[in-house]
Amino acid sequence: MLQIMMPAPLTFTMNEVPVPEVGDTQALIKIERLGICGSDMQIYHGKHKFMSYPIVLGHEGSGTLTKVGKAVQGFAVGDRVTIQPQNFCGRCYPCQQGLYNVCEHLSVMGVHETGMSSDYFVTEASKLLKLPDELSFDQGALIEPIAVATAVIRKVGGVNGAKVAVLGAGPIGNLVAQVANASGAKDVLITDINPKRLTIAEQCQIPHCVNSQEKDLATAIVDFFGANGADVIIDCAGIRQTISSAVQCARRGSRIAVVANFKTPVEIELVLLQRKEVTLYGIMMYLRQDFERAIQLVAQGKLHTQELVTNYFPVRHIQEAYQYVDDHFEDVMKVMLTFS
Template sequence: MKAFQVSAPQDYRLVDTEVPDAAPGEVLVRVAFAGICGSDMHIIHGDNAFVRFPRITGHEFAGLVEAVGEGVQGLAIGDRVCIDPVISCGHCYPCRIGRPNVCTALEVIGVHRNGGFEERVNVPAGNVHRLPEHLGLDAAALVEPYSIAANVLGRMQPHPGDRLLILGAGVIGLTILQVARALGIEDVTVSDVIDARLATARELGATRTLNGAEQDVEAEVAALTGGEGMPLIADAACVPALLPQMLRMASPAGRIGLLGFNPTPSDLVQLEVIKKELTLVGSRLNNRKFPEVIELMASGRLDPLALVSHRLPFDDMPGAIEMIDHHPERARKVLIQIGA
């Protein structure tokens, strides 16, 4: 069977590999669709500290159960499924308090073990989620990025009537926008420096957009809120230098959700945090958010296919990587069709 393997930074290609048997406690999934994520690009560039090479990447995927391993219950051959990539031990402190997405022995499918950019892949049965019949496998392949959005919003604990500012209108910013609207947050401002991205944000329900290259975002937020500041700020731009501005723009008792893995230090003015009693929360992967996102998609409150800019066959995978690398302005979410 075919697989997309990254053997070392900048060393990637389609390879032939053996079809695995369904391992005990696991199911063999025939992959239908998989999405290319920024995290996959970081692996290719050698910027992911967690990956072990060689690696078949891909953590956003959906398909059909092809075989069921020993001891697996509740899943059958032919089931339409998507896969939560978060594998946790169940015993460490984070797992014991209900935070398995930061398990001390965390593994991520497509990072620590082989992922969905192959025709068939073994995955733990507990990570497999059956899909409603009317939810397409192409849409279901994008449950994972929406689970990132659901997770950060859950960490920020919105209150009724809260306003939300999203910094960055890339894929994650747009998923946060869609999930926020689906959860009833009515006033959502999105900031970016690329007009095309802001136009997409408006199409997907942003109340207003701000171009940070042309407008003073901090002044606009102050005017909009009468100087009070934003109760909720989601950092989907993941630029450490923006943290001081986020502290200033946050309202007293505000919550700031941070998503970036950038190791560059940020300036944190403790006075801003303390005088407003701000809450800064990190958000990594997702904490059992797949059922919530699947329900939102099935109900029509999320439109994942609106994010897709390209659908390409598996054979074009290397070319897709080259396009994202050299012409990122053309690509929003690139969806790869691997099987039928």
């Protein structure tokens, strides 16, 4: 089978390797779709802090089961699945508290261990989730980033009846805003400086899409939410200006969630969080329940997904795909790799 290795930044090699053997508790997936995300691009450029080369990329996948181990229950050959790409120890204190997303020994497929850039991928059946018949393979590959969004909404304590501001209209920000909308938020606004991303946000029926070069966050919050401001501000942009604005604009007693992967340290005015009793949440990936919620929302037709997929490349053109994302960063949302 084909397996695509990244031996060093900016470099892919095409390798023919044996199809993996399947253990008693494992399953073999024929990969059909694989999304490229921001962390993949960091690895591509050698800027990811927590990985090493060589690596097989890919953690946003969907496919069809072609073999299941003899001890596997609940799955059968032919099932369409997506994959929860976390491996955790189950023994450390966070794991014992159910917080395996922050396991002291957390390992992520495509970051710390072999990912899904191959014709076939073997994993523990416990990492699989079935896709309902009505979900496409595109949607199956999007379940992982949607699970980030459902995790955010769960982590902040829910948003039913809340006014929610999302900073950054890339794929994650868009999905966070959509999930907030689908989870009963009273009102939602999203900000960005990229007109194309804001247009896609409008197509996804996010209520208020604001170009922050034309209207600052404080003004937008008052204009759309009124004098009492936002109940929740969620930073999906990951730059100094956005988190600073979030802290400045946070209403007394409100909540801020940090989802974006900040590449450099930033300073925030902690005294404002203290004086206003603002609760600050750090978001690290997801739990299985977040995948289940993501699948449920898509199956119910409550999320726009196809608007997010802007480009397709055959997996053998992976170098071209990554270069395309580099060259058209302002224009792409989600690039999908397809498998024959």
